[in-house]
Amino acid sequence: MTTLVRRNLARVTALLTCLLLWHLTQPPAASEAQRDRLAQRFAFTPHLVSPAHRPTDRTLRPVAPAYKDIPSWISSVGAGVALLATDGGSVSHDICLVDPRTDTVTVRPAPGTGHRYAPFVLRPPAPALPSYAAPMGCLPADLNEDGWQDVIVYYWGRSPVLFIRHAGRPPGAGAFVARELVRPRAVWNTNAATIGDYDGDGHVDLVFGNYFPDGARVLDPTAHQPDRLVMNASLSNARNGGTNRLLRFTGATRGPAPDARFTEVPGAFDTAAARGWTLALGTYDLDGDHRPELYVANDFGPDQLLVNQSAPGHIRFREATGTRHAATPKSKVLGRDSFKGMGVAFTHLGPDRVPDILVSNIGENFALHESNFAFTATGSPGAAGRALHRGTAPYDDESEPLGLSRTGWTWDVKAADFDNDGGPEIMHATGFVAGRTNSWAQLQETAMSNDLILDHPRLWPHFPAGTELSGHNRNTFFVRTGSGGRFTDVAGETGVGTDAVSRAFAVGDVDADGRLDFVVANQWAPSVMFRNTGPAGAVLGLRLRLPGAGGATRLAIGATATLTLPDGSVRTEQVYPANGHNGVNAPDITFGLGKNAPPRALPVRLTWRDGHGRVHTGTATLRPGWHELVLTAKAVTPKLVTPKPVPPKAVMRKAATPKAATPEAVTPEAVTHKALTEETR
Numbered sequence: 001m002t003t004l005v006r007r008n009l010a011r012v013t014a015l016l017t018c019l020l021l022w023h024l025t026q027p028p029a030a031s032e033a034q035r036d037r038l039a040q041r042f043a044f045t046p047h048l049v050s051p052a053h054r055p056t057d058r059t060l061r062p063v064a065p066a067y068k069d070i071p072s073w074i075s076s077v078g079a080g081v082a083l084l085a086t087d088g089g090s091v092s093h094d095i096c097l098v099d100p101r102t103d104t105v106t107v108r109p110a111p112g113t114g115h116r117y118a119p120f121v122l123r124p125p126a127p128a129l130p131s132y133a134a135p136m137g138c139l140p141a142d143l144n145e146d147g148w149q150d151v152i153v154y155y156w157g158r159s160p161v162l163f164i165r166h167a168g169r170p171p172g173a174g175a176f177v178a179r180e181l182v183r184p185r186a187v188w189n190t191n192a193a194t195i196g197d198y199d200g201d202g203h204v205d206l207v208f209g210n211y212f213p214d215g216a217r218v219l220d221p222t223a224h225q226p227d228r229l230v231m232n233a234s235l236s237n238a239r240n241g242g243t244n245r246l247l248r249f250t251g252a253t254r255g256p257a258p259d260a261r262f263t264e265v266p267g268a269f270d271t272a273a274a275r276g277w278t279l280a281l282g283t284y285d286l287d288g289d290h291r292p293e294l295y296v297a298n299d300f301g302p303d304q305l306l307v308n309q310s311a312p313g314h315i316r317f318r319e320a321t322g323t324r325h326a327a328t329p330k331s332k333v334l335g336r337d338s339f340k341g342m343g344v345a346f347t348h349l350g351p352d353r354v355p356d357i358l359v360s361n362i363g364e365n366f367a368l369h370e371s372n373f374a375f376t377a378t379g380s381p382g383a384a385g386r387a388l389h390r391g392t393a394p395y396d397d398e399s400e401p402l403g404l405s406r407t408g409w410t411w412d413v414k415a416a417d418f419d420n421d422g423g424p425e426i427m428h429a430t431g432f433v434a435g436r437t438n439s440w441a442q443l444q445e446t447a448m449s450n451d452l453i454l455d456h457p458r459l460w461p462h463f464p465a466g467t468e469l470s471g472h473n474r475n476t477f478f479v480r481t482g483s484g485g486r487f488t489d490v491a492g493e494t495g496v497g498t499d500a501v502s503r504a505f506a507v508g509d510v511d512a513d514g515r516l517d518f519v520v521a522n523q524w525a526p527s528v529m530f531r532n533t534g535p536a537g538a539v540l541g542l543r544l545r546l547p548g549a550g551g552a553t554r555l556a557i558g559a560t561a562t563l564t565l566p567d568g569s570v571r572t573e574q575v576y577p578a579n580g581h582n583g584v585n586a587p588d589i590t591f592g593l594g595k596n597a598p599p600r601a602l603p604v605r606l607t608w609r610d611g612h613g614r615v616h617t618g619t620a621t622l623r624p625g626w627h628e629l630v631l632t633a634k635a636v637t638p639k640l641v642t643p644k645p646v647p648p649k650a651v652m653r654k655a656a657t658p659k660a661a662t663p664e665a666v667t668p669e670a671v672t673h674k675a676l677t678e679e680t681r
Contacts, residue, residue, distance in 0.1 A: 028486065030481065030488040034481065034488070035488060035490050035493055036493060038479045038481065038488055038490050038493075039479075039490040039493030039494050041419045041421070041479070041534060041535065042418060042419060042425075042477075042479075042490075042494045042532075042534040043494070043495075043532075043533045043534040043535070044494060044495055044496055044517075044530040044531060044532055044533065044534070045530070045531045045533050046495070046496075046528050046529070046530055046531075047111035047112070047528065047529045047530075047531060048526050048527075048528060048529075049095055049097060049108065049110075049111065049519060049526075049527050049528060049529045050097055050099050050101075050106070050526050050527045051526065052526050053525070053526065054101075057101040057102070057524075058100075058101055058102075058524075059075070059101075059465070059524045060072065060075045060465055061074060061075040061078075061100075061134065061219055062132075062219060062220075062221045063075070063218065063219060063221065064216075064217060064218055064219070064220050064221065064223040064224075064225075064229050065221065065223070065224065066223075066224075066225075066226070066229035066230075066457050066458070067218065067229065067457050069457070069458070069460065069462045069463070069464070070457060070460055070461075070462065070463040071463070071464065071465065072433045072435070072463040072464060072465060072466075072467040072469075073433070073460075073463045073467075074218060074219075075100075075433075075524075076432055076433055076523065077100075077136065077191060077503065077523070077582075078098065078100035078103075078134060078135070078136050078156075078503075078523065079098060079099065079100055079502075079503040079504060079521040079522055079523045079527065079582065080097075080098035080135075080136060080137035080138060080503065080504050080521055080582030080583065081095065081096065081097050081098070081138075081504050081505070081506045081519045081520070081521035081527065081582070081583055081584070082095075082096040082137075082138050082139060082140050082151075082506050082578075082583070082584035083095060083096075083110075083140075083506045083507075083508040083510065083519070083577075083584065083585060083586040084096055084107075084140035084149045084151070084584075084586075085149055086107055086149065086165075086171045086175075087116070087171055088147060088148045088149075088165075088167070088168070090543040090545065090628050091510075091512055091543075092508045092509075092510065092586035092587065092588065093109065093110050093113040093510045093511065093512075094107060094108065094109055094110060094113075094171075095107070095108050095109075095110050095506070095519055095529070096122075096138040096140060096151060096584075097138075097519075097521060097527055098135045098136065098137055098138055098153075098521065098582070099527065100134070100523060100524060101524060103134045103135060104121050104123075104135075105121060105122045105123070105135050105138050105151075105153050106119050106120070106121050106122075107119065107120055107121075107122065107151070107171070108120075110510035110511070110517075110519075110529060111529055111531065112510065112511045112531055113510055113511055116171070117170060117171040117172060118172070120171070120172050120173040121173060122138070122151060122153060122163050122173065122176060122178075123173075124161045124178040125178065128158075128161070128178065128180075128185070129158070130157060130158060130220075131220070132157045132217045132218070132219040132220035132223070133155045133156065133157030133158040133219070134155060134156050134157060134219055135153050135154070135155050136154055136155055136156055136190060136191055136582060137153070137154050137190075137191075137192070137193060137504075137582040137584075138151050138152065138153050138154075138584070139151070139152040139153075139154070139193045139194075139195065139578055139584055140152075140577075140584060141195050141204060141206075141555075141557075141578075142204075142548070142554045142555055143162060143164065143204070143252065143260035144164060144252035144253065144254055144258050144259065144260040144549075145203070145252055145254075145548050145549055145554050145611070146165075146167050146252075146254045146258065146548055146549050146550065146552055146554070147167065147548045147549070147552030147553055147554050148165040148166075148167045148552075149165060149555075150162060150163060150164045150165045150176070150260070151163040151165075151176065152181070152193060152206070154188075154190035154193050154208060155188070155189075155190060156188075156189040156190070156191075156211075156212070156218055156219060157187060157189065157217060157218065157219055157220070158185055158186070158187060158188065159180070159181055159182045159185045159186045159187075159188045159190075160181045160188070160190060160193070160208065161178050161179070161180065161181065162178070162179040162180070162181055162259075162260060163176040163177070163178055163179075164176065164177050164178075164179055164258040164259060164260060165258070166258060167254065167255075167258070167552075177257075177258065179259055179260070181206075181247065181262060182247075182264070186214065186215075187214065187215045187216065187217060188208070188210050188214060188242060188245075189210055189211045189212035189213075189214075189216060189218060189242050190208050190209065190210050190211070190242075191209060191210070191211040191278060191279050191280075191581070191582070192208070192209035192278055192279060192280050192281040192297075192581060192582065193206065193207065193208050193209070193281065193578065194206075194207050194281040194282065194283045194294070194576075194578040194579060195207070195283065195557060195576075195578050196283040196292040196294075196557065196558060196576060197291075197292070197557065197558050197609060197613075198246065198248075198291065198292060198294070198308060198310055198315050199248060199291075199310040199311065199312050199313060199314060199315045200290065200291050200310060200311065200312055200609060200613050201249070201312040201313060201612075201613045202609050202610055202611040202612050202613040202614075203249035203611070204249060204557050205246060205247060205248045205249055205262070205315075206246070206247045206262055207244070207245070207246050207247075207281055207283070207294060208244065208245050208247075209244050209278030209279070209280070209281045209296065210241065210242025210243055210244060210245070210278060211241055211242055211277050211278060211279065211299070212228075212230075212241065212242055213228045213230065213240065213241060213242055213275075214228075214242050214243055215228050216228035216229050216230075216242075217229075229457070230455045230456070230457065231454060231455050231456070231457045231460065232277050232299070232300040232301075232454060232455065233451060233454060233455040234300060234301065234451040234454060235300050235338075235446075235447055235449075235451075235454065236300065236301060236338030237300075237301045237302065237338065237451075238276065238277050238298075238299075238300035238301045238454075239272055239273070239275050239276060239301065240275060240455060241275050241276055241277035241278065242275065242277075242278075243274050243275055244269055244274045244275075244276070244278055244296065245264055245268075246264070246265045246268040246269070246315060247262035247263060247264050247265065248262060248263055248264075248265050248313075248315060249261075249262055250262060250263045254549050254550070265315045268315050268316075268317065269306075269317070270319070273296075273304055273319070276296065276298035276299075276300075276301055276302075276304070277298055277299040277300050277301070278296055278297065278298050278299070279297055279298070279299045279340075279341060279342045279343075279411075279581055280296075280297035280341065280342055280343045280344045280360075280412070280579075280580050280581040281294065281295065281296060281297070281344070281578075281579070281580075282294070282295035282297070282344035282345065282346060282357070282579040282580065283295075283576045283578065283579060284346040284355055284574060284576050284579070285558070285560065285574060285576075286307075286354065286355055286384070286385075286388060287307070287381070287384060287385030287388050287389070288381050288385055289308075289385065290558070290560075290607065290609060290615050291308040291309075291310055292308060292558060292576065293305065293306060293307055293308050293388070294306040294308070294317065295344045295357060295359075296341075297341030297342060297343060297344045297359060297360075297581075298341050299340050299341060299342065300340060301338065302335055302336055302337055302338065303334070303335060303337060303341045303344075303359065304319055304335060305319065305320045305321070305334060305335055305357075305388075305393050306318070306319055306320075307319070307320050307388045307389055307391075309389065312613050318389070318391060319335065319391065320334075320335065320387075320388050320390075320391050320392055320393040321333065321334060321335035321336055321391070321392070321393055322334035322335060322336065322375075322392075322393045322394075322395055322396070323392065323393075324336070325396070328396070328397075331370070331371075332371065332373070332397040333397075334357075334373075334375050334393045334395050334397070335393060337361075337373075339361040339362070339370040339371070340361050340362045340368070340370065341359055341360075341361060342360050342361065342362075342410060342411045342412075342581055343358075343359065343360035343410065343411055343412045343413040343428075343429070343580045343581045344357065344358065344359050344360075344413065344579060344580055345357075345358045345413045345414055345415050345426075345579055345580055346358070346415075346574075346576070346579060347415035347424045347426075348424070348571070348572075349374065349376055349398075349402070349424075350376060350377075350484070351569065352377055352380070352381075353381050353570065353572050354377035354379070354380070354381050354384045354394075355377070355574075356374065356375060356376045356377055356395075357373070357374075357375040357395060358372070358373065358374055358375075358404070358413050358415060358426065359372060359373035359375065359413070360372050360407070360410035360411060360412070360413040360428055360581075361373070361410065362408075362409050362410065362470075363405060363406040363407055363408060363410065364408050364409055364470050364473075365406070366440075367440050367443075367444070367470065368409075368443075368444075368447065369406075371397075371399055371400070371405045371406065372399050372404055372405050372406070372407060372410060372413070372428075373397045373399055374397060374398050374399040374402050374404050374405075375393075375395035375396070375397055375398075376395065376396060376397075376398045377394060377395055378394045378395065378396055379394045401486070402486060402487055403478070403486040403487040403488065403489075404426060404478060404487055407428040407430055407473075407476050407489075408428075408430045408431070408470055408473030408474075409430055409431060409432040409469070409470035409473055410428045410429070410430050410473075411428075411429045411430065411502065411503050411504065411581045412428070412429040412502075412503060412504040412505050412580045412581040412582065412583045413426065413427065413428050413429075413580060414426070414427050414505045414507055414518070414580065414583065414585070415427075416507045416516050416518070416585075416590075417516065417590065417592040418515070418516050418532060418534065418536070419534060419535075419536045419537065419592070420514070420515070420536040420537040420538060420539045420590075420592030420593060420594065421537060421592050421594050421595075422571070422591075422592045422593070422594055423480055423483075423592075424480075425477060425478060425479055425480075426476070426477075426478040426487060427475065427476055427477055427478070427491075427496075427505055427518070428475060428476040428478075429475055429502035429503055429504055429505055429520060429521075429581075429583075430470070430473035430474065430475055430476065430502060431470055431471055431472065431473045431499070431500070431501035431502055431523075432469045432470045432471060432473075432501065433463070433467050433468065433469045433470075433471050433501070434468060434471025434472060434500075434501050434524070435465070435466040435467045435468040435469075435471060436466055436468055437466050437467055437468055438468045438469075439461065439463055439467045439468060439469055440469060442461035442462075442463075443461065443469060445461065446460060446461055471501055472499045473499065474491060474492065474497040474498065474499045475491055475496065475497055475498055475499075475502050475520065476489045476491050476497070477489060477490055477491035477494055477496050477497065478490075496520075496530050498520070498522075498528070500522040500523075500525040501522060501523045501524060501525065502520050502521065502522050502523070503521050503522070503523050503581065503582055503583075504520070504521040504580065504581055504582040504583030505518050505519065505520055505521075505580070505583045506518065506519045506521075506583050506584055506585055506586075507585045507586065508585055508586025508588060509541065509586065509588065509590070509626075510529075510531075510586075511531070512626060513532075514536065514538070514539045514541065514625070514626070515532035515533075515534065515536045515539075516532055516590065517529060517530060517531050517532045518530055518532075521582065521583065535595075536592075537592060537593060537594040537595040537596075537597060538592075538593040538594065538595070538597035538624040539590050539591065539592055539593060539624060539625075540563065540590070540591040540593060540602065540604070540622060540623075540624050540625070540627075541588060541589070541590045541591075541625065541626040541627065542561055542588065542589040542590075542604070542622075542626075542627055542629060543587075543588050543626070543627070543628045543629070544556035544559045544561070544575055544589065544606070544608070544629050544631060545628065545629065545630045545631065546608065546610065546611065546630070546631055546632075547610075547611070547630065547632055553630050555575070555587050556575055556608050556631055557575055557576070557577075557587065558574065558575060558576065558608070558609060559574070559575045559606060559607065559608040559609075559631065560572060560573070560574050560575075560606070560607040560608070561573055561574075561589050561591075561604055561605070561606055562604065562605040562606075562607075563591045563602060563603075563604050564602065564603050564604075564605075565602065566598050566602075571591055573589045573590075573591065574589075575587050575588075575589060593624055597624055599623075599624075600623070601621040601622055601623045602621065602622060602623075603619055603620075603621050604619065604620050604621070604622055605617060605618075605619050606618050606619070606620065606629070606631060608631045610631075610633045614633065616631070616633045618631065
């Protein structure tokens with residue numbers, strides 16, 4: 001026996017060492033009791049927002065001959081969702097849903113908000129929609145600044161279409177007129193879109209992230225374009241995709257022939273970097289100069305954080321990259337990753353006032369085990385701003401210690417406060433292709449291929465109908481354990497952990513009851529709204545508006561609100577609804593105040609650009625509840641007007657009737673004003 005032990009001592013020692021190291025590297029996991037306690041803070045009721053499965057529904061798209069062996073891969077995207085107010089009001093109680101099963105873009109009332117109109121489809125005239133074009137997403141925005149939300153629909157196979165809202169008409173297909181974004185129309189393959197006033201002229205500009213190369217008719221079974229119908233030239237540094245584009249607002253018309261005009265800005269992006277395979281875009285002001293930055297999440301290669309250094313009429317970005325530390329893997333450095341960026345969101349994970357950045361990638365066990373990112377800011381607002389403009393991104397990835405690194409094959413990511421406790425919950429839309437034939441071995445083989453052959457689709461493994469690639473990942477719902485602790489996924493316990501292949505989320509308080517709801521857009525499956533029925537605390541909600549044409553008001557995209565709490569702590573949020581992969585939130589700001597919220601009014605500092613590009617600040621004192629604020633600036637004295645907060649039931653009753661474009665009249669006693677100061681930059 002002693003001889004046997006001595007002979008195998010080295011082997012036994014090695015085995016025990018491996019087991020010890022494996023045990024030490026396992027992340028801490030919450031117990032079942034802890035998960036149940038966390039889940040008790042939430043409750044959701046599901047409602048279908050698209051038809052159940054029908055025999056005529058498709059699960060594959062027609063594809064060009066070059067892609068005939070990988071139709072499941074090519075058919076993996078196209079579901080999108082957005083929240084908007086199609087009645088001219090400020091409550092985002094309508095849903096714009098892109099359903100790939102029928103290639104339709106449908107606008108409908110959100111469940112629980114009344115049968116205010118019949119659902120309708122946004123479709124350009126037949127000659128303008130070639131057979132090889134399919135919608136990928138819808139982006140609400142008041143493009144001609146008349147107070148009514150228009151809708152941008154973007155596609156594979158053609159350039160985006162602007163559906164301009166006729167002011168005052170009842171909701172319906174006839175209330176929108178289709179206009180080309182670019183003339184003549186072009187063949188783009190767009191998978192992401194976002195909005196912001198990038199040059200600071202007071203008007204919203206548009207950014208589109210394109211995937212397959214420009215001109216490629218990917219969904220045309222008759223297309224033979226060997227120079228365009230290609231795949232990514234690398235799994236880690238592909239730069240042969242479609243060209244990302246920024247279009248600047250250049251004018252609008254209103255009245256009987258509404259329209260909006262946007263002109264592409266040549267050279268807005270670096271020529272080489274602009275051809276990444278973009279799946280998500282994010283817009284947010286990270287340095288506090290009231291010019292939003294742009295995050296570009298690229299599939300098959302490095303993401304980009306573009307720091308805004310623009311002036312009115314002249315748009316310019318500078319890329320900022322992170323710093324690699326001794327224990328930091330290269331692909332965990334912001335802007336130097338080799339992962340599959342598929343979603344992006346901005347939130348606050350700590351007490352500092354610098355926004356943090358969440359990015360979703362593939363983190364599938366025993367497959368492509370990359371990592372999501374939780375880029376947390378490392379400096380004060382002033383220091384962070386200076387670093388960004390020097391080209392250094394002051395962010396480190398903390399996804400592993402926060403428990404957010406591994407969620408499967410992940411697409412959209414959203415952060416929102418669903419229980420109004422003051423901290424965010426985090427959701428991931430997951431899954432790729434659902435089928436019965438597991439094809440991970442073939443995909444792993446592709447991942448080890450030489451980059452010189454990857455762009456040839458005929459050299460890829462076959463991914464036919466029935467392919468299974470992470471098709472049953474469950475969507476996540478991460479809740480934080482205590483202040484500053486790890487996040488724990490309780491999607492199963494809260495009933496939102498569907499295993500449908502999901503693509504996008506849209507978050508907003510559709511029934512104005514002070515609790516955030518959300519819609520999930522599913523690929524090749526019915527989409528669902530989850531109505532929040534949980535025991536949430538109090539909330540201070542803001543719907544910020546700017547003066548528009550003809551006495552109307554329009555969304556204050558880019559406005560910032562900073563709330564000061566009784567303990568002296570502050571929270572800051574911004575109005576940038578279009579962040580991520582094909583999911584657009586309601587353009588609102590909410591501050592969760594908890595169940596022991598102070599009954600008294602709280603000071604809120606507001607910063608915004610007017611229609612001429614001037615930056616203003618104002619302060620209001622507001623009680624918990626929803627407030628609609630019109631931010632005005634006459635001469636050098638801005639005014640702040642707020643209607644009385646409306647009880648939730650009254651809001652729901654009012655939602656059944658189309659609203660005018662202006663807020664209800666109020667008396668001076670309805671709000672307490674402080675002296676307002678103006679800053680012009």
